[in-house]
Amino acid sequence: MFKLEPRVEFSPMISFLGPLFSIALTMIFGGILFFFLGVDPVAAIKMIFWDPLMSETFAEYSRPQILIKAAPLILIALGLSLGFKANIWNIGAEGQYIMGAIFGATFALSLYPSESVFIFPAMIIAGIIGGSIWAMIPAMLKVKFKVNEILVSLMLVYVAEQILALASLGFLRNPDGAGFPGSRNLNDYPSASNLELINGTGIHLGVLISLLMVIFFYILLFRHSLGFKIKLIGHSPKAYAFSGDSPNKMVVICLLVSGGLAGLAGLFEVAGPAGQITIDFNVGYGFTAIIVAFLGRLNPVGIFLAGIIMALTYVGGELTQFMLNLPAAAIQVFQGMLLFFLLSFDLFVNYKLKFLKD
Amino acid sequence: MDFSEINIPILIASLIVTATPLILAALGELIAEKSGVLNLGVEGMMIIGAVSGFIIGVETGSALLGIIGSAVGGALLSFLFAFIVLVMKANQVASGLALTIFGLGIAALLGHPYTGIAPPQFQSFSLPVLEDIPIIGVMFFQHDFVVYFSILASIATWYFLKYSRRGLVLRSIGENHDVAHSLGYKVIATRFGSILFGGALAGLGGGYLSLVRVPQWTEGMTAGAGWIALALVVFSGWHPFRLILGAYIFGGITILQLNLQAIGVNINIAILSMAPYLATIIALVIISVSRIQGNKGAPGSLGVSFVKVT
Numbered sequence: 244m245f246k247l248e249p250r251v252e253f254s255p256m257i258s259f260l261g262p263l264f265s266i267a268l269t270m271i272f273g274g275i276l277f278f279f280l281g282v283d284p285v286a287a288i289k290m291i292f293w294d295p296l297m298s299e300t301f302a303e304y305s306r307p308q309i310l311i312k313a314a315p316l317i318l319i320a321l322g323l324s325l326g327f328k329a330n331i332w333n334i335g336a337e338g339q340y341i342m343g344a345i346f347g348a349t350f351a352l353s354l355y356p357s358e359s360v361f362i363f364p365a366m367i368i369a370g371i372i373g374g375s376i377w378a379m380i381p382a383m384l385k386v387k388f389k390v391n392e393i394l395v396s397l398m399l400v401y402v403a404e405q406i407l408a409l410a411s412l413g414f415l416r417n418p419d420g421a422g423f424p425g426s427r428n429l430n431d432y433p434s435a436s437n438l439e440l441i442n443g444t445g446i447h448l449g450v451l452i453s454l455l456m457v458i459f460f461y462i463l464l465f466r467h468s469l470g471f472k473i474k475l476i477g478h479s480p481k482a483y484a485f486s487g488d489s490p491n492k493m494v495v496i497c498l499l500v501s502g503g504l505a506g507l508a509g510l511f512e513v514a515g516p517a518g519q520i521t522i523d524f525n526v527g528y529g530f531t532a533i534i535v536a537f538l539g540r541l542n543p544v545g546i547f548l549a550g551i552i553m554a555l556t557y558v559g560g561e562l563t564q565f566m567l568n569l570p571a572a573a574i575q576v577f578q579g580m581l582l583f584f585l586l587s588f589d590l591f592v593n594y595k596l597k598f599l600k601d
Numbered sequence: 602m603d604f605s606e607i608n609i610p611i612l613i614a615s616l617i618v619t620a621t622p623l624i625l626a627a628l629g630e631l632i633a634e635k636s637g638v639l640n641l642g643v644e645g646m647m648i649i650g651a652v653s654g655f656i657i658g659v660e661t662g663s664a665l666l667g668i669i670g671s672a673v674g675g676a677l678l679s680f681l682f683a684f685i686v687l688v689m690k691a692n693q694v695a696s697g698l699a700l701t702i703f704g705l706g707i708a709a710l711l712g713h714p715y716t717g718i719a720p721p722q723f724q725s726f727s728l729p730v731l732e733d734i735p736i737i738g739v740m741f742f743q744h745d746f747v748v749y750f751s752i753l754a755s756i757a758t759w760y761f762l763k764y765s766r767r768g769l770v771l772r773s774i775g776e777n778h779d780v781a782h783s784l785g786y787k788v789i790a791t792r793f794g795s796i797l798f799g800g801a802l803a804g805l806g807g808g809y810l811s812l813v814r815v816p817q818w819t820e821g822m823t824a825g826a827g828w829i830a831l832a833l834v835v836f837s838g839w840h841p842f843r844l845i846l847g848a849y850i851f852g853g854i855t856i857l858q859l860n861l862q863a864i865g866v867n868i869n870i871a872i873l874s875m876a877p878y879l880a881t882i883i884a885l886v887i888i889s890v891s892r893i894q895g896n897k898g899a900p901g902s903l904g905v906s907f908v909k910v911t
Binding site (some may be wrong): 267280326332334380384390397398399401409428532533572573574576583586589590593594 | 690699703708709710828831874878882885900908909
């Protein structure tokens, strides 16, 4: 038999091997799933992980797509990771992402068609404000009334989706759109569009900012006292209480930052790759970012790599849909599996297995 | 717009039908939480119940087998959660989220060929004599057996937790698993059982949605019902009877907003559709304010992994 013994010292080896091992296991079990769906597992796995990067036919299109999809995932996951470290669970990033996009687009379209270099920077601020306001609702309710932030932030996703419907059918509907739902396309409004910085690469301002944020968060977590406090409150709320700071402050900071970044991601999306507010504007980045945060072990550099890998499964997943007729939901199952393996692997991060002689 | 089109007895009857899946799922979660496990995967287990119940119902032509299948489906998914949090000691919050993501994916995958099919008819199970009482009969006594089952299950759960020895053991494990363990109670086995029970009831709730309430399969059809069930458990203060009350209030709001949409009240549909979610938030606030000192009734070891020390 064996027993579990808490690990006293943190093992970087194990914590690095965990994600790799989980990805390998996901490939194996995902392959089995694909086999039962009547798809050649080897071809499907290769198409998800290899072809978007290396295939001659697809790479030209899919490489930029990887960056376009990774940017919002990384931005949102970085923000979420702060709270997750501190045991503050914002799982409503999807709603904050929607509200950031709506705030930014509403601001821009209210100025249409006047042009100014200040419009896009102001939109960015509007997007951050939109996401933050939406995250401040659970934060305030938790601070004032001790209401569970998990449930409130999630309920607000459904409310945000209804506001999105309201916007695309009502107050943001394109007046020249022949009555079709959806706003004006921001890509046709030069002052408000978040265009590619280098043609054909997929790099827009959001990609650049997400990279800068990775560095910023690295410094924040490992070189700044706020990062230390966040880790402290997560590990031992009692020890944190001795620091004299109120735990409420952490709740507000973590939700404000994660909401703001989710709103920012929404703004870059609506002004860039999506172009307009539509009913189906949100595609689940806010939820996938939760997986990204864990896949990256709540570490900024890890989150960057995880964001790229997750974007790869999205882009590769689309390829398998077109080429192999794999259902879209199969990729969602694939991503869910990955999260399960990762979480299970935490056992070996936190504990040592000690074999006992009978 | 004509308010006289709203028929109050039928409104009450449909309120009960709307509340039933919530009662079932929340009751299962209540037992799991009382044993000390926070399972945020209710939404995932419900949708798996919805799809497995629907598929089995359509394939066998029997709604009853479908309902049973939905409970089995929900329990199977919860088995995965139980293994990950109890054996692998994974973080319960994150694992519950993973269960929801995974369940929604699997359900979409399995259910795809069944979109737009009508399921077998569910026999309503009217109570003789009582069903003929005017007005009250329509409201309370012409439902299917799942509705009555949800009430009976609530009573049974209340009795089990309050008066039975096993219920007491379950509660003590939820309050402090280290003490319970040192007294010789089986922490992991009890929690395993509680999670499976929770999964089966959540699955049943989902199956009731796809086979009776809607009745159809559409992707993502639970639309947050699992999360609302989680909120109901908090709202109830971990008490089965207050849970029924909460579910009926909630069902009332949902049905009222649907009726207002139907008679064409001059309020935007999107705003009416927000009502159930906003109501949930407001209910959570009210209940938190009214409990001055934290969450009375919340088990002490809720959400904490149990690791044997000796």
